[in-house]
Amino acid sequence: MEERKKQVLNAIIKDYIANAEPVGSRAVAKKYDLGVSPATIRNEMSDLEEEGYIEQPHTSAGRIPSAKGYRYFVDHLMQRERLTTAQLKAVRQAMRGRVDEMEDFMRSCCNMISQLTHYTALVAMPEQGRGTLENIQLVPVSDHQLLVVLLTSTGLIRHKLVDLPQEISWDELAGIESRMRRQLCGREIKTITYELLHDLLADYQLQEKISAQALELIEQTLSQEAGHKIFTGGVTNMLSQPEFHDIDKLKSMFSLIEEDDKLEKLLGAAAGGQLTVAIGGEIPVEGIEDCSMVVANYFVNGEKAGSIGVLGPTRLNYGRTVSMMEVIASELSKAISAKDDKNK
Amino acid sequence: MEERKKQVLNAIIKDYIANAEPVGSRAVAKKYDLGVSPATIRNEMSDLEEEGYIEQPHTSAGRIPSAKGYRYFVDHLMQRERLTTAQLKAVRQAMRGRVDEMEDFMRSCCNMISQLTHYTALVAMPEQGRGTLENIQLVPVSDHQLLVVLLTSTGLIRHKLVDLPQEISWDELAGIESRMRRQLCGREIKTITYELLHDLLADYQLQEKISAQALELIEQTLSQEAGHKIFTGGVTNMLSQPEFHDIDKLKSMFSLIEEDDKLEKLLGAAAGGQLTVAIGGEIPVEGIEDCSMVVANYFVNGEKAGSIGVLGPTRLNYGRTVSMMEVIASELSKAISAKDDKNK
DNA sequence: TGTTAGCACTCGATGAGGGAGAGTGCTATT
DNA sequence: AATAGCACTCTCCCTCATCGAGTGCTAACA
Numbered sequence: 001m002e003e004r005k006k007q008v009l010n011a012i013i014k015d016y017i018a019n020a021e022p023v024g025s026r027a028v029a030k031k032y033d034l035g036v037s038p039a040t041i042r043n044e045m046s047d048l049e050e051e052g053y054i055e056q057p058h059t060s061a062g063r064i065p066s067a068k069g070y071r072y073f074v075d076h077l078m079q080r081e082r083l084t085t086a087q088l089k090a091v092r093q094a095m096r097g098r099v100d101e102m103e104d105f106m107r108s109c110c111n112m113i114s115q116l117t118h119y120t121a122l123v124a125m126p127e128q129g130r131g132t133l134e135n136i137q138l139v140p141v142s143d144h145q146l147l148v149v150l151l152t153s154t155g156l157i158r159h160k161l162v163d164l165p166q167e168i169s170w171d172e173l174a175g176i177e178s179r180m181r182r183q184l185c186g187r188e189i190k191t192i193t194y195e196l197l198h199d200l201l202a203d204y205q206l207q208e209k210i211s212a213q214a215l216e217l218i219e220q221t222l223s224q225e226a227g228h229k230i231f232t233g234g235v236t237n238m239l240s241q242p243e244f245h246d247i248d249k250l251k252s253m254f255s256l257i258e259e260d261d262k263l264e265k266l267l268g269a270a271a272g273g274q275l276t277v278a279i280g281g282e283i284p285v286e287g288i289e290d291c292s293m294v295v296a297n298y299f300v301n302g303e304k305a306g307s308i309g310v311l312g313p314t315r316l317n318y319g320r321t322v323s324m325m326e327v328i329a330s331e332l333s334k335a336i337s338a339k340d341d342k343n344k
Numbered sequence: 345m346e347e348r349k350k351q352v353l354n355a356i357i358k359d360y361i362a363n364a365e366p367v368g369s370r371a372v373a374k375k376y377d378l379g380v381s382p383a384t385i386r387n388e389m390s391d392l393e394e395e396g397y398i399e400q401p402h403t404s405a406g407r408i409p410s411a412k413g414y415r416y417f418v419d420h421l422m423q424r425e426r427l428t429t430a431q432l433k434a435v436r437q438a439m440r441g442r443v444d445e446m447e448d449f450m451r452s453c454c455n456m457i458s459q460l461t462h463y464t465a466l467v468a469m470p471e472q473g474r475g476t477l478e479n480i481q482l483v484p485v486s487d488h489q490l491l492v493v494l495l496t497s498t499g500l501i502r503h504k505l506v507d508l509p510q511e512i513s514w515d516e517l518a519g520i521e522s523r524m525r526r527q528l529c530g531r532e533i534k535t536i537t538y539e540l541l542h543d544l545l546a547d548y549q550l551q552e553k554i555s556a557q558a559l560e561l562i563e564q565t566l567s568q569e570a571g572h573k574i575f576t577g578g579v580t581n582m583l584s585q586p587e588f589h590d591i592d593k594l595k596s597m598f599s600l601i602e603e604d605d606k607l608e609k610l611l612g613a614a615a616g617g618q619l620t621v622a623i624g625g626e627i628p629v630e631g632i633e634d635c636s637m638v639v640a641n642y643f644v645n646g647e648k649a650g651s652i653g654v655l656g657p658t659r660l661n662y663g664r665t666v667s668m669m670e671v672i673a674s675e676l677s678k679a680i681s682a683k684d685d686k687n688k
Numbered sequence: 689t690g691t692t693a694g695c696a697c698t699c700g701a702t703g704a705g706g707g708a709g710a711g712t713g714c715t716a717t718t
Numbered sequence: 719a720a721t722a723g724c725a726c727t728c729t730c731c732c733t734c735a736t737c738g739a740g741t742g743c744t745a746a747c748a
Binding site: 022024025026038039042043045046056059060061062 | 709710711712713
């Protein structure tokens with residue numbers, strides 16, 4: 001694409017992001033001095049429209065960026081915005097909380113993100129399949145119930161109640177516990193399977209006491225499937241965006257946010273690299289075609305642990321948001337990794 | 345109040361609840377045959393307005409109920425609506441879930457309530473100050489960290505990480521644990537105070553090891569202050585209500601729902617009895633004057649354990665909602681109490 | 689005395705008409 | 719290739735008239 005055309009596209013998108021109103025040739029010529037007249041810009045705009053980067057809501061209005069236009073902008077034109085010191089401070093502040101109680105910690109991260117970006121924040125807890133098992137504890141609750149408590153190196157604590165088919169004595173339980181602890185602690189969690197547990201307790205008597213069903217439950221607790229918890233914050237922010245003054249759009253967005261599996265799909269967008277931008281139809285969920293997302297992964301000791309993201313209108317301030325998410329994800333990685341090390 | 349005036353008020357409120365539009369004298373006369381002409385009804389309406397039970401949005405419109413009108417309706421006129429068998433089934437269905445994982449259980453209750461009522465549901469977890477302590481477990485995490493796991497008779501499981509000022513050996517820990525267990529298990533949780541813990545571990549050596557700060561943390565975990573978790577569900581339902589087509593109203597409602605302490609205040613409305621209806625300004629939180637709430641308490645073995653509620657427009661279907669909340673609260677009480685017994 | 693019919697009046701909602709203004713596309717000019 | 723000029727097309731907004739629902743009042747009626 002020729003340089004000037006890029007500049008025009010850039011100007012249109014920047015202006016539209018700032019003002020949420022169609023941008024005319026005159027405005028481009030005035031505010032972003034490209035050294036040419038509105039007429040020239042009109043010609044460029046005409047070309048850009050033909051190529052699908054911008055569109056016209058109606059004949060006598062200015063142009064607005066299309067999804068393709070935003071995509072080009074994000075890929076080639078967007079400039080990252082440095083965070084102000086105040087913003088950086090806010091990020092660090094949120095990270096200072098006790099990382100111990102992972103849930104509270106992530107929740108406050110979520111709030112911080114929504115406040116900083118002014119969009120809706122989505123935060124996924126660290127996947128528990130990552131890291132190693134630090135400790136396992138079996139607590140008898142009653143004759144037929146057992147509480148399994150797990151600690152992982154990623155700082156996660158999980159518990160689950162397990163129904164037992166038979167009574168089990170204190171001694172037996174202690175035996176099982178120490179055996180499990182010996183065999184499982186220090187192991188990578190994802191390598192712990194039903195078969196492993198089964199073999200571990202292959203001893204006939206123990207097998208019978210614990211039963212296949214209970215073993216399965218324990219494995220579930222261990223495996224990552226169990227707790228894919230996702231927090232949301234700052235949905236209120238959306239109400240200030242002019243594009244969501246339409247109640248129907250709001251509805252489709254809110255109903256999405258109330259469904260956990262859809263949320264998971266959303267954050268799944270950042271499959272590959274560190275940070276992904278999904279624009280309009282690129283979002284892997286139906287019904288929010290007018291939205292964009294910025295999703296970043298965070299890492300614990302080099303391994304992907306979870307994702308954080310924001311959801312906003314396609315008229316998202318990509319430059320600012322991407323910078324923020326990069327910084328936040330990296331700080332988050334640091335904070336959790338540090339905690340991880342401290343535990344060892 | 346004279347019988348006919350009651351009937352007129354009743355008709356107006358019923359109609360307004362159904363249609364969300366000002367009700368005229370003609371409509372009352374036609375749909376709810378009181379055997380009198382519109383003119384007579386107009387006179388009654390004029391009286392009702394003078395007494396403050398209804399108001400007129402503008403001169404040439406029908407009447408809408410005022411907060412005072414709704415209050416009179418709820419106190420004197422409202423008829424409970426029997427739940428259909430399908431609705432009852434839905435309630436029981438939600439209760440069938442594993443009561444073990446209290447959090448998941450309450451969350452699904454929350455969804456059920458919002459789906460059934462078509463309003464926004466608020467559900468508070470059982471207060472953990474209630475009931476007795478069933479079991480306590482201290483799990484060493486690292487040299488200087490300790491995981492405290494608690495089980496209560498109300499089926500709640502709580503854990504908290506505690507920083508220790510000094511290393512503590514396995515044996516010492518086991519000693520502390522068994523001592524705590526001996527002294528605390530079976531006790532009512534609200535009777536467990538910092539002083540008690542302090543005395544319990546009065547032994548000089550142990551004191552030093554565990555430190556005041558850690559004790560405080562343990563007490564916090566035990567006391568009810570810690571986990572007043574409140575779930576919300578079905579906020580989307582509000583978007584369908586015509587009164588919330590106004591974005592500003594939506595905003596004030598949503599921002600409220602995102603603040604936990606405000607939510608707590610809301611559910612606190614049901615201070616006394618089984619079920620409370622708060623209309624408009626009666627709601628104990630600013631900023632949602634156009635809303636009403638129905639809050640019910642649920643009980644575990646006769647003691648108040650928590651609250652459930654719905655939030656909707658003042659034009660709430662009180663009859664239907666009150667019946668539903670009564671049934672749900674009583675089923676919930678049963679379900680949790682049953683679980684409680686099973687644990688003993 | 690309570691009820692009703694009739695009627696004038698009020699006021700929001702609806703829709704048509706008519707600038708004003710913004711922005712475009714085309715054409716002729718530099 | 720870039721620009722200035724110009725006619726044209728929209729939307730937006732204001733005004734105005736009409737319509738109709740609903741009231742309040744008064745007078746008649748049982």
